[in-house]
Structure formats: structure tokens, C-alpha cells
Amino acid sequence: MDYDADLPAHVERVLAEFLRTAGGPIREIEPTFGAGLDALSGFVLGGGKRLRPSFAWWGWRGAGGDPSDRELAEGVLHAVASLELIQACALIHDDLIDSSDSRRGSPTVHVAFAKEHADHGWLGLPSTFGQAAAVLIGDLALAWADDMFADAPLPPATLAAARPAWRAIRTEVLAGQYLDVHTQVTGDSSVDAALRIDRLKTAAYTVQRPLHLGAALAGASDELVGALLEFGGDLGVAFQLRDDLLGVFGDPSVTGKPAGDDLREGKRTLLVALGLGYAAKRGNTAAAGLIEAAIGAPSLTESEVDDVRAALAEVGAVDAVEQRIEELTSASLAALERAHLAEPATAELTALAAKATKRTY
Amino acid sequence: MDYDADLPAHVERVLAEFLRTAGGPIREIEPTFGAGLDALSGFVLGGGKRLRPSFAWWGWRGAGGDPSDRELAEGVLHAVASLELIQACALIHDDLIDSSDSRRGSPTVHVAFAKEHADHGWLGLPSTFGQAAAVLIGDLALAWADDMFADAPLPPATLAAARPAWRAIRTEVLAGQYLDVHTQVTGDSSVDAALRIDRLKTAAYTVQRPLHLGAALAGASDELVGALLEFGGDLGVAFQLRDDLLGVFGDPSVTGKPAGDDLREGKRTLLVALGLGYAAKRGNTAAAGLIEAAIGAPSLTESEVDDVRAALAEVGAVDAVEQRIEELTSASLAALERAHLAEPATAELTALAAKATKRTY
Numbered sequence: 001m002d003y004d005a006d007l008p009a010h011v012e013r014v015l016a017e018f019l020r021t022a023g024g025p026i027r028e029i030e031p032t033f034g035a036g037l038d039a040l041s042g043f044v045l046g047g048g049k050r051l052r053p054s055f056a057w058w059g060w061r062g063a064g065g066d067p068s069d070r071e072l073a074e075g076v077l078h079a080v081a082s083l084e085l086i087q088a089c090a091l092i093h094d095d096l097i098d099s100s101d102s103r104r105g106s107p108t109v110h111v112a113f114a115k116e117h118a119d120h121g122w123l124g125l126p127s128t129f130g131q132a133a134a135v136l137i138g139d140l141a142l143a144w145a146d147d148m149f150a151d152a153p154l155p156p157a158t159l160a161a162a163r164p165a166w167r168a169i170r171t172e173v174l175a176g177q178y179l180d181v182h183t184q185v186t187g188d189s190s191v192d193a194a195l196r197i198d199r200l201k202t203a204a205y206t207v208q209r210p211l212h213l214g215a216a217l218a219g220a221s222d223e224l225v226g227a228l229l230e231f232g233g234d235l236g237v238a239f240q241l242r243d244d245l246l247g248v249f250g251d252p253s254v255t256g257k258p259a260g261d262d263l264r265e266g267k268r269t270l271l272v273a274l275g276l277g278y279a280a281k282r283g284n285t286a287a288a289g290l291i292e293a294a295i296g297a298p299s300l301t302e303s304e305v306d307d308v309r310a311a312l313a314e315v316g317a318v319d320a321v322e323q324r325i326e327e328l329t330s331a332s333l334a335a336l337e338r339a340h341l342a343e344p345a346t347a348e349l350t351a352l353a354a355k356a357t358k359r360t361y
Numbered sequence: 362m363d364y365d366a367d368l369p370a371h372v373e374r375v376l377a378e379f380l381r382t383a384g385g386p387i388r389e390i391e392p393t394f395g396a397g398l399d400a401l402s403g404f405v406l407g408g409g410k411r412l413r414p415s416f417a418w419w420g421w422r423g424a425g426g427d428p429s430d431r432e433l434a435e436g437v438l439h440a441v442a443s444l445e446l447i448q449a450c451a452l453i454h455d456d457l458i459d460s461s462d463s464r465r466g467s468p469t470v471h472v473a474f475a476k477e478h479a480d481h482g483w484l485g486l487p488s489t490f491g492q493a494a495a496v497l498i499g500d501l502a503l504a505w506a507d508d509m510f511a512d513a514p515l516p517p518a519t520l521a522a523a524r525p526a527w528r529a530i531r532t533e534v535l536a537g538q539y540l541d542v543h544t545q546v547t548g549d550s551s552v553d554a555a556l557r558i559d560r561l562k563t564a565a566y567t568v569q570r571p572l573h574l575g576a577a578l579a580g581a582s583d584e585l586v587g588a589l590l591e592f593g594g595d596l597g598v599a600f601q602l603r604d605d606l607l608g609v610f611g612d613p614s615v616t617g618k619p620a621g622d623d624l625r626e627g628k629r630t631l632l633v634a635l636g637l638g639y640a641a642k643r644g645n646t647a648a649a650g651l652i653e654a655a656i657g658a659p660s661l662t663e664s665e666v667d668d669v670r671a672a673l674a675e676v677g678a679v680d681a682v683e684q685r686i687e688e689l690t691s692a693s694l695a696a697l698e699r700a701h702l703a704e705p706a707t708a709e710l711t712a713l714a715a716k717a718t719k720r721t722y
Contacts, residue, residue: 025529026536030561032543033536093500097493122546123657124627132458132542135496136535139454139503143531146507151524156517163512168386170504174497175387175394181493182393185483200391266485296484 003067003077004344007057008050011081015044018078018148035116036137039109044088044141047104052087052210054352055232056080059214062345063224071153076217078152079162083169083210085145090173090205092138096131097181098265099298105256110134142170154217162216169209176201184266184296191277194270195237202243203236207356227339231349234332238325239356244269245321246360249309254360260305266296270324275317287311329357364428364438365705368418369411372442376405379439379509396477397498400470405449405502408465413448413571415713416593417441420575423706424585432514437578439513440523444530444571446506451534451566453499457492458542459626466617471495503531515578523577530570537562545627545657552638555631556598563604564597568717588700592710595693599686600717605630606682607721610670615721621666627657631685636678648672690718 003010023037057080067073094100095108102108107115114130122129149166152159180201183193211228220228246255247262248271262269272295279288290311294300312318336349364371384398418441428434455461456469463469468476475491483490510527513520541562544554572589581589607616608623609632623630633656640649651672655661673679697710 022528022532026532029533030536030540030557033539036536036539089500093496097489097496099489117546120547123548124546128458128460129542129546131492133539135454135458135499136539136542138496139450139500140532140535142500142503143507143535146504146511147528147531150507150511151528156521160517167383167508167512170508171383171387171501172390174501174504175391175397178394178397178494178497179391181490181497185478185485185490186481187484196391 003057003073004061004348007054010077011050011053011084012045014074014077014081015084016041018081018144019044022144022147035113036133036140039112039133040088040137040141040144043092043109043137044084046106048084048087049355050084051352051356052083052206053080055207055210055349056083056214056217058345058348058352059211059220059228060218061214062228062339062341062349063215063218063220064342065214065218075152075154075158076214079149079154079159079217080210080214082145082148082152083213085141085148086170086173089138089141089145090177092134092141094177096134096138097177100257100261100265102258103256108134109137145170158217158219161219162213165209165213165216169205169213172200172209173205176205180267183268187268189268189273189276189295191270191273194268194273197268198237198240198270199233202240203233205236206239207236208232224339227335231332231335231339234328234335235353235356238328238332238353241270241321241325241328242357242359244271245318248305248312249318251360260294260300260302260308263294263305263308264296264298264300268295271312271317271321274320275312275315278315278317278320279311282315284311284315287315325357329353364418364434365422365709368415371438372411372414372445373406375435375438375442376445377402379442379505380405383505383508397494397501400473400494401449401498401502401505404453404470404498405445407467409445409448410716411445412713412717413444413567414441416568416571416710417444417575417578419706419710419713420572420581420589421579422575423589423700423702423710424576424579424581425703426575426579436513436515436519437575440510440515440520440578441571441575443506443509443513444574446502446509447531447534450499450502450506451538453495453502455538457495457499458538461618461622461626463619464617469495470498506531519578519580522580523574526570526574526577530566530574533561533570534566537566541628544629548629550629550634550637550656552631552634555629555634558629559598559601559631560594563601564594566597567600568597569593585700588696591696592693592700595689595696596714596717599689599693599714602631602682602686602689603718603720605632606679609666609673610679612721620663621655621661621669624655624666624669625657625659625661629656632673632678632682635681636673636676639676639678639681640672643676645672645676648676686718690714 019041027034027037060076092109095103096110100108101111110130113133114126117126117129180197208229211232212225215225215228250259252259275291276288290307294308380402388395388398421437453470456464457471461469462472471491474494475487478487478490541558569590572593573586576586576589611620613620636652637649651668655669697707
């Protein structure tokens, strides 16, 4: 297999190896925990776009990392694949916090364990057991992310160079999640709040720090890292804006999530912020009322989601978000050009940028 | 300050330094997260017996670690103090899972953030916000535990030697917590289940792996590590049995937790397992009924807790647990003698053993 061409398959290979090895001793000591280990493996290996390892890999390649040194490439692969375990923790805990029932078309972890509890007629509340399992399995993913990263077969100095990016990515995503929840409860519908969440929770976590991590593994200069952070910042926000649109307009059969769940959960996205802002400016109180009433309304129906879609389009928020995605993507690609990466990294990152901002899922 | 004599103060010093440094950049990027950072600092620096760093330190000293090399001692101090951040995650998440309202006489993290929400009259349910904050702040503690350990100023080979213990401690405590929750919902009141939880959740996590970690930092032989694990296994179970007794019989003004909370939460401790077993053997259906009815009864009153206390004593479960604590402590001290540690480690570990098994809090 070719590392560059088959990157997601390589990432999944080392993740599967790691999960088997890491779970071996504890499965023997305490077989009861097997259900937790299986749930984590199923979650990690059950899908996902492997975006973060991909950005990290191309950060490494762009900074001169050479996969013809197979031993080194395997080490880098371990280090970047561990990002998927951080992501497993983030999603499992996020789904619990947001009370989401399904992800990628399957029940979320807390829902699956609550069902297990109910099916067995165990003591106490199914939801309490589901919560406990999701907290602990997410914790395991986070602890194992660190084990996988720290034990990546790389020279200590190589790994040490990537530590600042590793430190930043975990702290920043947690700060972003906290800000997201905080903004939902305070009801801050400002464009500024939405963009701060996008920069921290998505841009830094999904694009910038993975690129930084990969580039640092190749010993990149501060200047190169700076150019990658500039590319990743704009691209990451564009990626989140696409996600916001899909959260309201996406086809559930493609996204694997019920349409309108972002609205039900009360997410104050840029789309919503612009929708409310434009409706107010135009004196369109009907549209403003529809949008405001939908945010954080758990029992929102399909047809009410349709009404909000129409209102967001009518006041111009959808066009404005599409335009921002285009502008941010262009700006990011200009920054990428200026970075003068080793080829084929520029071409691959350009393709990733297109995939992240034009996707339908 | 003398490292050996003032160990808890040294542990708190490096924790305070780490928390300030680790939180600096994110506090600047996103001041909203300051509430989360402050909650974690308050929790970590607000008390605790520093038992795990102490066992780790004495594992290091016992395996020949020499604090007269101050640079090395500071590095070891950083590595062992990071165990307190794992513990912060474990307690914050455990309190959430168990719906505990207070710890060390203060509101638990999820309760404090729910109150913040209610005081501000924010949107949604206070308990949902409290849950989100506790999940994310616990996650931060776990991620920072790894940062503090991995960035301890020690030679790479020294840290690498301690990695197996570091890996084991996090996986084992999570497996132990899962087993604990699982046993509560399945209602398994066997002595075997109680002891499996004690061995995994307390003995391995609180005593064995900390000793292992410390000894490994000093380059201990497998033989020495084995002797320490033997000492720590018996001592750790004895420690948990003392905790079980305090959970039912402890003075709330000393323990900081409401008396009987272990019963309300449905914890299937050895004390409870023996109580039920002895009551059945003696045909004491009144005592058996009292104990069984109390497990997992959230609204248990003070006077009902008194009745359970009397029942546990009457059937002989309290004496039996006290006797086990004594036997396990003796066996552990015999294993400690056989380990032939560098002095004053034997004396200090003997004192820690007494503190852990004879305490009233």
C-alpha cells in the first residue's frame, strides 16, 4: 500500500493494531470491561473521514517528511492516527452533553448502553448507566490517545518537537466545547461568539493543530508552521460553516444525523447569528421569530425545521454563509501557496480543502 | 524544604506551577474558559491526602532514588504529582456518575456549575450545564495529567521506563470504575465482585501502580517491582475496606461526605456483601431486609442509615471487615519487609500504610 494514496486505510490499520494491543491486558484482568473496549473499538473503527490524521500527515509531508523511510513513516502514522482517539473522546462526550441519539446512523454510546441496561432490566435508570458508560469510555479514548501518541515509534526528539501542538490541541478543543455550551446557555447570538467557537472548536482542533503537529514531526521552521496555521485557520472556519449549513439543510440519509438537530440543541452558529441579524435589520419579525423559537427547542418538528430553512434563506443568511465559505477557502488557498510546501502536499491539501468545504456529509 | 519531610507541600507547589503555566495561553485566547480553569485549580489545590504521589515518591526512594540530586528530584516530583490530575478527573467524573452533591465539604463540580447556571437564570436546565462542565473539566484534568507527566523534566529513558505503569494506571482505574457501576446495576452482591472492584479500582490505582511508577523512575528491577506490587495489593484492599467502613460509619464532619452515601448510591462493597451473606447464613431476615432495602435507595434517612449500621454490626460484618483490614495490613507489611527497600522508605511506607488503614477520614 502506498502511504499517500491509501492514507485512511493506513490510519485504520494502526488504530486497529493499537486498540487490540492496548486492550489486551485489561480484557484478561477484567472481562466485564470488554463491553467498554468493544464499544470504543467499534466507534473508532466504524467510520469517520480521518480528516485530522490526514491534515497532520500532509503537514508532515509538506514540511519535507519522506515516506520512503518506512520505519519513520510508520512512526509518524502512529502519532497522527492518535488524533482519532482524541476525536472519539470529543464525540462520545459531546453526544452525551448534547443528548444526541444517533451518530453516523448508529445509536450514540450513552444511548447504546442505556438500551443494554433496559434490555437486561438492570437496577436504577438506564440513562444513568448510559451516562456513566459514555463518560468512562470517552475517558479511556482520551487516555489512550496519549498512550498512542507518546508510544509512537519515533526518536524522542522528534516526538518532543510535536509536544507543543499535542498540548494545544487537547486544551483548545475542550475550551472550544466549553465555550460552545456556555454560548448555548447564555443565548449569545452574536456573530463574534459564533466565530470564536468556530476558530477554537473547529479551525484549531481540526485543521491548524493537526497541520502543526505533522509539520513539527518533520522539524518545520516557525515560519512554515506560521503559514500552515494561517491556511488552517481560514480553512477550518470554512469547514465549520459548511457543517453549520449541513446541520440545518443536510440530508439525514447522507449525514447520519437528524436534520435540524443543531437547532434543537440550541447551537448558536454563524448561520443562526446572521439569520437573526439580517431579519432584525430588515424588520422581518416573522423570520426572526421563527429562527429564535427554533433554537434550543427539543421537540422541533420536521415541518418547523422546513420553516426555519425558508426563513434563513429568505433573509439572506444562507447566501452570506456560502459566500463566506468561498472567501475563506480562497484566502486559505492563497496562504497555502505562500507556504511553498514540498510537493505533492500543496495539491493534496488543496484537495482536502475542497473536500472539507464542498461536502454533502 | 526537605523533600521527604514536606512531600505534600512540594507536590502542591509543582501542581500550582503547572496549573498556572498550562492554563496561561488558553486563558488569554478564550477568557470564558477561565471559569473551567479556576474550577480545576480549586479542586486540585483544595485538599486531598496526596496519597498517590506519596506512594510513588516512596517507590522511587525505596528503589534507590536520591533527592540530594535536586534536579532529578524535581523531575520525579513533577512526574508523581501528575497522578493528582488523574485523580481530579476520576473524582470529578465519579461525582457526576454517582450524582454526589458534595466532596470535602464543598459542592461537587457539576453541582457548582449547575448553581452558576441557576443563579444567572441561563437557558436550558441547570443540571445539563453542570453535567457538561463536569465532563469537560474532568477531561481537561486527564489531558493535563498526561502533559504534566510527559513534560516532567527527566531524561527520556527515565520517563520511558515509567510508561508501562503510567499506561496501566489510567486503563485500570477506568476499568475499575466501569466494573463498579456495572456491579451496582446488576445488583451483584458477591464477595468476589466486591473484591475485584477493590483490587482494580483502589489497590492497583491508589497503591500498586503509583509504587510501580516511582520504582520504575529509579530503574527498579522486575523483582523489586513485583515485591512492591505484592505489598500494594494487600494494602490497597485494606485501604478500600477502611473507606467502605467510613462510607457507612464515618463522621460527616470529618469525612466531608454525608454518612450513608455509599448505601444511597448502591455501592456493593465487601461490607455489604458480608452483611448480606452473614444475615442469610444466620437466618436473620430482618437484618438482610434492612441492608438490601438500603442499597441504592436515594432517599435513605439518617435514622434508616442508623438501622443499617446496627444490622451490619449485629450480623458480624463490621468485625469481619476490621479483621480483614488487620490481616491484609499485616500481610502487606510482611511483603514490604521482604522487598528490602532503601531506607527510610520502609519506615515511611509503614507509616503510610497505618495512615491509610487506620484513618477516620
